Amino acid sequence: MNRYNISLQVFNLLSFIFSILVVLLATLYPFNFSVPNEFFLPELFASFNNTSYFQDQVNNVLLFIPLGFSFTSLLQRFRIKLLLQILLVILVGAGLSLTVEFLQIFLPSRMPTPADIMNNSVGGFFGFVCFYLWNIQSLNNTINCLGFSKSRRPIKQITVFFLVYIFLTVLISLFWQSTTNLSNWDVNYPLIIGNERTGNRPWEGYVSEVYIADRAISINEVAQGLTDSSYLNKLGDSLLANYQFKGKCCYQDKTGKLSELLWQGKPSDRTEDKGVFLDSSHWLQTATPVTSLSERISKTSEFTLSTIIATANINQIGPARILSVSGDSQRRNWTLSQQGNGLDFRLRTPITGENGTELKLNIPNIFIDTNPHHIVITYSRATILIYVDKLQNYYSFNLLELIPKKQKLFYYALTFIPLGTALAILTLLAERRLQFSKLLVFGGILIPSLILEGILISDSGKHLSVKNLLIGIGFTAGTLLILRVRAAQFKRSI
Incomplete structure (x- = not known):
């Protein structure tokens, strides 16, 4: 390993540590911890019964993007497989967020919020996406290491990947259903x-x-x-x-x-x-x-x-x-x-x-x-x-x-940018099968928006919104297009 690679790994490690320190400073300052003499589990669980405002949700996602970016860069140097990288980035983001939320129980100036754990995890994943948008060579190298570009992948296996993609879409859409239920009510109010x-x-x-x-x-x-x-x-x-x-x-x-x-x-x-x-x-x-x-x-x-x-x-x-x-x-x-x-x-x-x-x-x-x-x-x-x-x-x-435009765009970005990333990886796996790849592109762009809108209409009774369909299609297609263009630029440069 040459001196440049060693220096780069040290830089990545320091960046990762610095991003953790920034998270701890932003979420725990002024560190005025107050530890009670006794712990009661019901009170401990009750302290998590808080929800975050829209601006808090945005901040929690943005705060963890540098963490996901730096940690992905660190993992990539060890040539860890792509799916394992995604899992590790999400787990590290969720683990750090859970630690912060637990520590906030002992801070009078803070309120622990379960939703922040999800928002922070999504922020870490967005950091992962940002890394590969910035360094598409890493994505190509990872896909090559998986052996997908060396030969034609059987259509049955690619179809399985696509079905997993659709299943992921359904899971995300079902999460949208929970945004209007009343399960977060506090039972301690008169x-x-x-x-x-x-x-x-x-x-x-x-x-x-x-x-x-x-x-x-x-x-x-x-x-x-x-x-x-x-x-x-x-x-x-x-x-x-x-x-x-x-x-x-x-x-x-x-x-x-x-x-x-x-x-x-x-x-x-x-x-x-x-x-x-x-x-x-x-x-x-x-x-x-x-x-x-x-x-x-x-x-x-x-x-x-x-x-x-x-x-x-x-x-x-x-x-x-x-x-x-x-x-x-x-x-x-x-x-x-x-x-x-x-x-x-x-x-x-x-x-x-x-x-x-x-x-x-x-x-x-x-x-x-x-x-x-x-x-x-x-x-x-x-x-x-x-x-x-x-x-x-x-x-x-x-x-x-009634969701305001800015808030809706944020929620749709959280929903469809990860799906667009998954679709980009899927189409790269199938790119040697041109006709099948085109089918994946059109189906993968349209189906998630249709599934989400269909589930929301059936569950909430809302009206069909062409605007919402176009927003979802735009985020999915835009993410897919950026990743594909970056991949093509990399191929032309080698």
């Missing part, structure tokens, strides 16, 4: 009426009743519920809460499943036909967290909320919290609130974040008077339906269709 748990988001108005169920009721059931709220008692075991606000105290859940609502601040002495009066000095909170409610809804990923409310001020901001299952002003499972004269609804899902603010759900001109309004909200398969007073007056939101 039900709060008229404020936030911290007391800094008061709402001024009246609430006369609250019903909550663990399934999305049908249109016919909504119509009957709007006509007569007591109809919702017929939901049987699906009904998780039924609070009626008559009198000044003792607001028990009539289903017997949740604890009673207790006054926070001082008890209100105002009760009218509109219900109980709430303001900055008077609000209600369950005596204990509504654990059973959150657990049931997180399992079904469906719910129905029915309430009759009347604002006392048609221009409240904050947003002013009307009903909420939340921990503080930054963490919640769901919140119904008033912003100006509009109705805001926040829902915690993997795609909307732990504060439910990544996607905006706002209906203007709902609180234009101080009359009581009957609000019914259902959620199922990524779709939120909000009915106001009558069945014909409804609003529909599909979470997947």
Whole structure:
């Protein structure tokens, strides 16, 4: 081994160590660790119950790209096989991320987030892709070492590789399904009426009743519920809460499943036909967290909320919290609130974040008077339906269709750039079979986008989006084209 190769390996090793140090500095600084005297496993696991915002997801991917790049460069010097390189890069990224997330438990200024482990692992893989985009000779050498370019590979074996590629596409698409479920709900939050748990988001108005169920009721059931709220008692075991606000105290859940609502601040002495009066000095909170409610809804990923409310001020901001299952002003499972004269609804899902603010759900001109309004909200398969007073007056939101453009491009890049890389490797293996290679190219570019869009349509009820299809095709084809051009440039240079 000559002096140049030794120096290059030392440089690669130092780059890898430096990238690890950068990750540790960015994720653990200011290193103000606080170790408790005793460890309790439930509290340990509960500390991981956080989700990251979109900007955090972007940063977590970018942070691990240098790590994946430098580690791939180090592995390539040892002539490790391509698939093993990919596996090692992902494992090292996931291992370092898991270590960081565990250490963040003992940092008051940090919140460990399971999703960060996946984002960091993807960032490491992107570093792997960037290395081969920069040094295509390594990819060609690796493929040559595998023996794929020395003779024609049997079509059956190439077909198997292609089927594995399609299977990988299905797995990634199924992961998209999980972005709109409610499995990330925190079971330690109480039900709060008229404020936030911290007391800094008061709402001024009246609430006369609250019903909550663990399934999305049908249109016919909504119509009957709007006509007569007591109809919702017929939901049987699906009904998780039924609070009626008559009198000044003792607001028990009539289903017997949740604890009673207790006054926070001082008890209100105002009760009218509109219900109980709430303001900055008077609000209600369950005596204990509504654990059973959150657990049931997180399992079904469906719910129905029915309430009759009347604002006392048609221009409240904050947003002013009307009903909420939340921990503080930054963490919640769901919140119904008033912003100006509009109705805001926040829902915690993997795609909307732990504060439910990544996607905006706002209906203007709902609180234009101080009359009581009957609000019914259902959620199922990524779709939120909000009915106001009558069945014909409804609003529909599909979470997947509300994703902002920049956020959608980021998610599609995470999905289709790895697939484009895999397709490039697959077509290099089959390049001596020209007709079959062309079939792989066209099929490999089109099928992943069709599979993803088809699964999302069937699961969430969203509309077919040609734009989404083109975005997926663009990322897959673009990655494939860049890798193929780089491979062709390398061949011409030797």
